Amino acid sequence: MSDLKDKSIIITGAAGGIGAAIARALAEDGARIVVADLSEAAATKVANEITAKGGTAIAVPVDVRERPQVRALIDKAVAAFGRLDVLFNNAGVAQTRPFLDITEEDWRFVTDVNALGVLIGMQEAVKTFRKQGGGGKIINTASIAAKQGYEPLAHYCASKFAVVAMTQAAARAFGKEGITANAFCPGVVATDMWKVIDKGFRDSGLTHGENEAFETFAAGAVLGRASRPDDLVGVARFLASSQSDFMTGQSLLVDGGMVFT
Numbered sequence: 001m002s003d004l005k006d007k008s009i010i011i012t013g014a015a016g017g018i019g020a021a022i023a024r025a026l027a028e029d030g031a032r033i034v035v036a037d038l039s040e041a042a043a044t045k046v047a048n049e050i051t052a053k054g055g056t057a058i059a060v061p062v063d064v065r066e067r068p069q070v071r072a073l074i075d076k077a078v079a080a081f082g083r084l085d086v087l088f089n090n091a092g093v094a095q096t097r098p099f100l101d102i103t104e105e106d107w108r109f110v111t112d113v114n115a116l117g118v119l120i121g122m123q124e125a126v127k128t129f130r131k132q133g134g135g136g137k138i139i140n141t142a143s144i145a146a147k148q149g150y151e152p153l154a155h156y157c158a159s160k161f162a163v164v165a166m167t168q169a170a171a172r173a174f175g176k177e178g179i180t181a182n183a184f185c186p187g188v189v190a191t192d193m194w195k196v197i198d199k200g201f202r203d204s205g206l207t208h209g210e211n212e213a214f215e216t217f218a219a220g221a222v223l224g225r226a227s228r229p230d231d232l233v234g235v236a237r238f239l240a241s242s243q244s245d246f247m248t249g250q251s252l253l254v255d256g257g258m259v260f261t
């Protein structure tokens with residue numbers, strides 16, 4: 001059992017997929033959850049589901065690329081729950097493009113959300129952790145694409161390598177204040193994101209059948225299946241709880257055995 005009761009936790013990109021699974025699980029542990037997402041309607045649905053089951057959650061719309069919105073998100077969490085204990089920088093976007101077709105616009109779209117969004121989230125969380133007198137946990141969602149370059153996802157991979165780099169840098173920068181930064185790296189997870197990636201493979205002529213790219217990648221997991229969002233709940237619970245207090249700067253692969261480092 002985790003010790004997350006009454007902890008104030010923000011999860012970005014929590015309106016669906018991995019973020020929503022983590023939000024539901026940590027709420028069951030008694031944490032107070034801010035379901036933050038670009039889609040206010042979908043975030044509200046997840047928050048309402050949690051409160052209907054007796055948990056505590058609010059929904060806050062945010063675009064993680066926009067610093068004033070991220071600042072307002074953290075201030076709302078503090079106003080609602082008295083403090084901030086944990087920030088999950090989980091919001092992300094993916095895009096499939098053959099290497100030579102990636103444009104500057106594609107690069108900016110993917111890296112703005114996945115890398116700049118994480119930088120802003122970490123910076124604004126640390127300001128609040130400092131005001132609270134130190135301590136606090138930052139947990140970033142990286143990927144197997146943070147450990148290997150995959151064609152045709154070069155810009156996505158670059159954005160996720162950046163997440164690992166920033167996680168290490170933040171761990172060094174803020175460790176003395178008791179602030180930790182860690183990441184987890186999912187493999188191939190059945191969420192809406194893979195629908196986008198799979199369609200991109202087909203549109204690029206790299207695969208033909210629906211779900212072909214998804215199934216081909218998932219077959220690389222030695223545990224023999226694709227991941228489900230719930231497969232990431234254990235690592236999220238560990239990283240958010242005091243069980244991981246003496247760990248910082250790490251990026252844990254939880255991918256069913258796809259990438260070994």
Ligand SMILES: NC(=O)c1ccc[n+]([C@@H]2O[C@H](COP(=O)([O-])OP(=O)(O)OC[C@H]3O[C@@H](n4cnc5c(N)ncnc54)[C@H](O)[C@@H]3O)[C@@H](O)[C@H]2O)c1
Nearest residue numbers: 013017018038063064090091092143186188189191192193
């Ligand atoms: N699905 C996978 O196989 C997989 C693998 C490795 C890593 N990841 C990472 O896991 C995280 C969650 O992805 P998922 O698979 O649950 O996908 P998803 O598409 O189901 O969820 C992503 C969420 O992020 C939100 N979002 C997108 N842009 C945003 C922005 N600018 N501001 C705020 N919210 C925004 C979306 O609205 C969505 O609810 C992402 O960082 C993704 O890169 C996913």
